[in-house]
Amino acid sequence: MEYQKIVWKNDLDTGIQLIDSQHREFIRLVNNLLDSTVKSEDAQSLLKAFSFLRYYISDHFSVEESAMIAYGYPFYSMHKNIHDSFREEINGMEMKLRSNLPAHDVVIKLNYMIVNWFMHHIKVEDRKLCNYLEMQAQKRQESIGGRLEQIVSVFFKVRESV
Ligand SMILES: [Fe+2]
Structure with missing residues (x-):
């Protein structure tokens, strides 16, 4: 099985701590999933790990999207x-896993997408967004960290209570 372990490099940092820590956590979850797949862990636990990853990334995107709305980001629709x-x-991949497609095919595809697409997204679109957010927060004299904490607490609390 060919896959590329994903390594975090500093050029992936956007400068906004909370967003960076969610990106890192996502990469950690993907790497764990790769390890579990290589070790051929049972389908049920792979599916569980994948599901968690799907929720995690979707919530993370929602946090970014809420921040875009809160600060009137002009490229909202493109980024969304x-x-x-x-x-x-990711939904499609989970469905494939559920229909018992070989897990390693799905996970390799996910790995490929992260390496060739997600990392690029972080470096280009997320960085552009974070620069904008920092600038707007400064103008309003508020802390971007504090604002994001508020947004996150809403999303991740809702998720925990489901
Ligand atoms: Fe993004």
Whole structure:
């Protein structure tokens, strides 16, 4: 099985701590999933790990999207469309896992997408967004960290209570 372990490099940092820590956590979850797949863990636990990853990334995207709305980001629809297509891809992968497609095929595809697409998204679109957010927060003299904490607490609390 060929896959590329994903390594975090500093050029992936956007400068907004909370967003960076969610990106890192997502990469950690993907790497764990790769390890579990290589070790051929049972289908049920792979599916569980995949499901968690799907929720995690979708919530993370929602946090970014809420921040875009809160600060009137001019490229909201473009960025949101990119997130939506990634959400769809991940949903499709989960469905494949559920229909017992070989887990390693699905996970290799996920790995490929992260390396060739997600990392690029972080470096280009997320960085552009984070620069904008920092600038707007400064103008309003508020802390971007504090604002994001508020947004996150809403999303991740709702998820925990489901
Ligand atoms: Fe994004």
